[in-house]
Amino acid sequence: MRKKTKITIDPKYILAAVLVFCVVLGVISYRFEDKMTPIRSAAGNAMIPMQKGINSIGRKLSDRFDYFTTMKKTVDENKKLKKEIAELSAENKLLQQDKYELDNFRKLYDLDEQYAGYPKVAARVINGDPTNWNNIFIIDKGTDDGLKKNMNVMAGDGLVGIITEVNKSYAKVRSIIDDDSNVYGTVLKNSENCIVSGNLVRMKDGVIDVTGIDGNVEIEDGAEIVTSQISDKYLPGILVGYLRGLKKDSSNITQEGYLTPVVDFSNLDMVFVITEVKDSAELEEMLK
Amino acid sequence: MKRYISMLLLTIVCFLLQTSVFPHLKLTNVMPNLLVVITSAAGFMYGRKLGLFTGFFCGAFIDLLYSSVVGVSIFIYVLIGYCNGMINKLYFKDDLAIPLFALAISDLAYGFLYYVCYFLMRGRLEILVYLIQVMIPEMIYTTVIGIFIYKFMHWLEEKMYPEQEIPLGKGEAEKQDTYHVV
Numbered sequence: 001m002r003k004k005t006k007i008t009i010d011p012k013y014i015l016a017a018v019l020v021f022c023v024v025l026g027v028i029s030y031r032f033e034d035k036m037t038p039i040r041s042a043a044g045n046a047m048i049p050m051q052k053g054i055n056s057i058g059r060k061l062s063d064r065f066d067y068f069t070t071m072k073k074t075v076d077e078n079k080k081l082k083k084e085i086a087e088l089s090a091e092n093k094l095l096q097q098d099k100y101e102l103d104n105f106r107k108l109y110d111l112d113e114q115y116a117g118y119p120k121v122a123a124r125v126i127n128g129d130p131t132n133w134n135n136i137f138i139i140d141k142g143t144d145d146g147l148k149k150n151m152n153v154m155a156g157d158g159l160v161g162i163i164t165e166v167n168k169s170y171a172k173v174r175s176i177i178d179d180d181s182n183v184y185g186t187v188l189k190n191s192e193n194c195i196v197s198g199n200l201v202r203m204k205d206g207v208i209d210v211t212g213i214d215g216n217v218e219i220e221d222g223a224e225i226v227t228s229q230i231s232d233k234y235l236p237g238i239l240v241g242y243l244r245g246l247k248k249d250s251s252n253i254t255q256e257g258y259l260t261p262v263v264d265f266s267n268l269d270m271v272f273v274i275t276e277v278k279d280s281a282e283l284e285e286m287l288k
Numbered sequence: 289m290k291r292y293i294s295m296l297l298l299t300i301v302c303f304l305l306q307t308s309v310f311p312h313l314k315l316t317n318v319m320p321n322l323l324v325v326i327t328s329a330a331g332f333m334y335g336r337k338l339g340l341f342t343g344f345f346c347g348a349f350i351d352l353l354y355s356s357v358v359g360v361s362i363f364i365y366v367l368i369g370y371c372n373g374m375i376n377k378l379y380f381k382d383d384l385a386i387p388l389f390a391l392a393i394s395d396l397a398y399g400f401l402y403y404v405c406y407f408l409m410r411g412r413l414e415i416l417v418y419l420i421q422v423m424i425p426e427m428i429y430t431t432v433i434g435i436f437i438y439k440f441m442h443w444l445e446e447k448m449y450p451e452q453e454i455p456l457g458k459g460e461a462e463k464q465d466t467y468h469v470v
Contacts, residue, residue, distance in 0.1 A: 011335075011336035011337050011340060011370065011373065014337065014340055015336075015340060015367075015370045016339060018344060018362070019363060019366065019367075022359040022360075022362045022366070023359065023363075024359075025358050025359040026357050026358060026359030026360060026363075029356075029357050029358035031361065036358060038350050039352060040353070040358075041346070043352035043353060044348065044352070044353055047303070047349065047353060050300075050304055051304055051307055051308045054305070054308040054309060055308040056305045057308075057309060058308045058309035058310075058311070059312065061312055061313065062313065065312065071467060104457045115324060123419075126308070127308045127311065128307060128308075128311030129307075129311070129354055130303070130306045130307050130318060130323065130350055131321070131350070131354075131402065132317075132318050132321075132399075132422050132426050133402055133403075133406060133407070133422065134406075136354055138353070164356070172354070176399070179407065179410075179412070179468060180406075200418075200463075201408075201418065201421060204316070204317055221305070227451050266314075
């Protein structure tokens with residue numbers, strides 16, 4: 001029989017060492033964010049390609065999953081929709097006439113033109129957050145495609161979020177429904193400023209919080225909220241969602257309500273990144 | 289050593305599934321937490337050291353790729369791995385009740401710690417709402433998924449270390465009580 005010559009350390013001490021290491025790491029990553037970047041990108045570069053591959057399986061599975069759960073609904077819906085198509089096509093002709101009128105109004109607003117004028121890059125969502133607590137995802141474009149930190153991300157015609165971290169081949173996006181997200185918004189109709197903040201609990205009902213609207217104004221449900229001029233990270237005039245349920249908050253000075261986002265966050269696939277960072281240099285100078 | 293490597297590979301596979309497949313399979317807006325399953329299982333089946341090891345990597349992957357502050361998830365997962373390792377003596381292969389119970393507690397603890405670290409610190413005080421809407425659904429879903437992962441790990445264990453019948457006698461009879469009687 002050989003005698004064991006291995007050195008054994010009591011796991012207690014390893015635990016203590018690791019926990020201390022965590023605290024140190026936390027302080028370092030908080031205080032000197034840029035020092036962690038090489039380690040982060042090393043982990044990212046190892047994981048992202050694998051995630052890209054598996055993600056396609058995930059999408060297929062998700063389609064299957066939807067297929068079974070919605071099959072019955074779809075059949076019923078199909079019947080209803082066919083009836084609707086007939087009605088709608090008649091209506092459509094009328095609406096097309098209205099469209100010319102609308103285009104003229106749009107020009108007056110001047111907002112949408114600015115909006116379409118932002119340069120955009122399309123990107124694909126690789127994966128979602130591994131926890132049930134946050135709403136962060138990773139897209140497959142990075143500095144190689146000209147992305148930078150603080151660029152705005154859209155899907156369809158609504159705001160999705162903002163890039164919080166960018167690497168060579170991928171970027172991390174924090175969506176507006178994340179519990180930690182705050183966006184300065186403006187009610188389109190009367191330019192009333194407000195703060196749109198994500199809320200994990202409310203998101204179950206498909207809404208997030210809107211706070212800080214002046215207590216004296218009356219705004220009806222369904223008013224559009226767009227990103228505000230005064231925000232230092234979000235470009236102005238991007239549609240965020242629709243306001244509802246406005247009421248006085250506990251301070252009795254301002255009002256709060258809910259916002260239904262335009263974007264369907266449960267099934268994000270393609271997003272657009274606006275490759276223009278809001279120039280807040282002026283603002284920073286003023287703050288100095 | 290073989291076990292450490294296999295656990296690391298399993299961690300990577302679980303992390304990939306967790307981030308790329310399970311977000312599509314959410315039920316009531318909640319997905320199971322495979323990483324807690326794997327950490328808890330490693331601790332429970334192989335002891336404190338492997339629990340620590342697996343927890344460290346689970347936390348590190350999450351922190352490096354998703355969190356703004358590195359260290360919080362590592363802290364939580366390492367604690368889970370270690371605590372599960374402490375009840376390693378209760379491990380008995382054919383029994384799934386105790387590991388699943390431990391897993392449920394671990395996942396609840398994970399949810400609570402995560403809530404304290406990231407939500408309570410920002411003044412989100414409605415712990416009951418978070419408990420009912422996030423932690424408990426996640427716990428149930430995770431425990432159900434845990435059954436399959438434990439089955440898979442038992443199968444893997446058998447492939448890696450096939451049970452050997454130890455012949456009695458042959459001059460080693462005095463040692464026979466140290467072996468399991470097959």
